[in-house]
Each structure stands twice: as C-alpha cells, then as structure tokens.
C-alpha cells in the first residue's frame with residue numbers, strides 16, 4: 309500500500325465541505341476508524357458493503373483490514389477522492405455512485421458481505437429496516453452501523469424500557485443486536501448535536517412457523533398505542549386478543565412489557 313494523505317488534506321484538496329442535506333459528518337480519527345472496522349471480526353478477504361464512504365475514512369480502515377469493499381456514495385464530489393483510495397489498494401475497492409436506497413445491493417455480491425457504515429442519519433433507519441426485513445437467511449453476514457445514540461438504544465432496547473418498541477423487536481426476533489461502542493459527538497466533523505453509537509447486528513435462526521408480516525402487524529398495532537392495554541391496542545388484529553389470552557399473555561399488559569419471545573409466540577399462533 310502506498311502512504312495515504314491525511315483525511316483532512318483529502319477533504320481540502322477535493323473541496324468536500326460537509327453537506328447537511330446529505331447527512332455528512334465525517335470521521336478522521338484513524339484509531340477510532342480501525343476500532344469500528346474490527347467490530348465485524350477478521351475482514352481479511354471478506355466482502356464488505358459500505359454505504360456513504362464520503363472522503364473514505366472508514367473505507368481506508370476496512371481496506372487496511374484486508375476487505376474487498378463495495379461502496380455506494382451519492383455525493384459525486386467524493387468520487388475522485390475514493391478513486392485515489394482505490395489506487396492505493398489495488399483490486400480491493402469498487403465505488404458505485406448512486407443512492408443506497410435505490411441500489412440493488414444483494415445483486416452486487418457473489419457471497420454474503422458484511423455491511424459497515426457511518427450512516428447518513430436521514431436514511432439510516434430506512435436502510436436498517438430494509439436490511440432486517442430481507443428474506444432469511446439474509447444476504448448479508450453482519451451489520452456494523454453508526455447511529456444517533458437514541459436510535460442505537462431503540463435497536464438494542466429490552467422490554468420494560470422507554471426505548472423498547474417496533475425497532476427492537478425487528479432487530480432482535482431473528483438477530484442479536486448490541487451496542488459495540490459509544491462515539492462522542494466531537495469525533496465528527498462537523499460535530500452533530502447528539503451522541504452516536506456503533507451497533508453490531510448478527511443474524512440468527514428465524515423462529516419456525518412465524519410469518520414476518522403477521523409479526524409486523526402485531527407490533528405496529530401494539531406499539532401504535534403503546535400506553536394502552538393489549539386488549540385495546542390489538543383489537544384491530546383479528547383473533548389477537550383471544551390468542552394472547554390463550555397463550556398466557558395477559559391482555560391487560562401494555563406492549564412495552566411484552567418480550568420479543570412473546571411477540572414471536574403470538575405471531576406464530578396467528579400465522580397460517
């Protein structure tokens with residue numbers, strides 16, 4: 309590998325002033341970036357899908373770890389900077405200029421890539437929900453994603469906590485999700501208003517006999533009126549209240565007290 313210029317110099321040389329509309333908050337600390345790149349485990353020879361490489365801070369760390377990186381970036385100003393990075397790691401980096409919400413990502417890979425991204429906040433949750441809603445076993449091997457701390461807490465939340473809701477059930481019913489590391493707002497340029505955290509999600513076995521759309525319907529209804537008792541909030545899902553009762557899930561409970569396993573049992577009983 310040839311030696312690379314500091315990221316701040318790359319930004320200056322390519323005129324990459326951060327765009328708020330594109331959710332651009334860049335990371336320059338190479339130690340932090342290396343720590344993030346280690347979260348998925350040994351990436352040597354592994355395929356990685358990165359959304360929003362920007363000037364390429366995380367991309368460098370992923371390439372340095374030996375990954376084969378495919379990166380989708382919407383901001384065309386970043387493409388020449390990324391091309392230089394590709395020259396420094398011959399044959400390891402493929403850059404696609406485009407919108408990650410529209411790219412057919414699974415079609416880009418022969419195997420199962422790890423997904424790693426310092427996500428643009430405005431599209432982060434939509435991308436996560438898309439990846440978690442994939443046909444199972446999913447097309448990706450793991451997710452290592454930066455979120456605003458509050459979103460990260462919603463992803464890993466346990467029942468009985470304020471953050472527990474649809475996103476927690478979606479992220480936990482057939483995957484395990486944990487906060488790999490908190491990241492201080494001052495690590496970013498420009499610093500966002502809020503703190504961040506890297507979340508690590510690993511897919512697990514899908515519980516048998518559960519239709520995803522039934523689970524979705526249940527959690528949408530239950531958390532749509534999260535302060536109401538289940539006997540009220542689940543009224544719109546045919547058979548749900550009676551089935552909950554039959555399964556020993558007391559319909560006077562509120563959604564936020566119902567565990568992921570209980571939602572799964574209820575969804576299984578209502579799936580056909």
Ligand SMILES: C[S@@+](CC[C@H](N)C(=O)[O-])C[C@H]1O[C@@H](n2cnc3c(N)ncnc32)[C@H](O)[C@@H]1O
Nearest residue numbers: 330333334335360361362382383407408426428
């Ligand atoms: C938070 S910045 C992260 C930049 C860089 N990876 C880093 O860590 O310093 C988010 C990046 O996502 C890009 N981006 C925003 N929306 C996008 C989209 N819909 N598809 C692909 N990239 C997008 C932005 O241009 C920006 O480069």
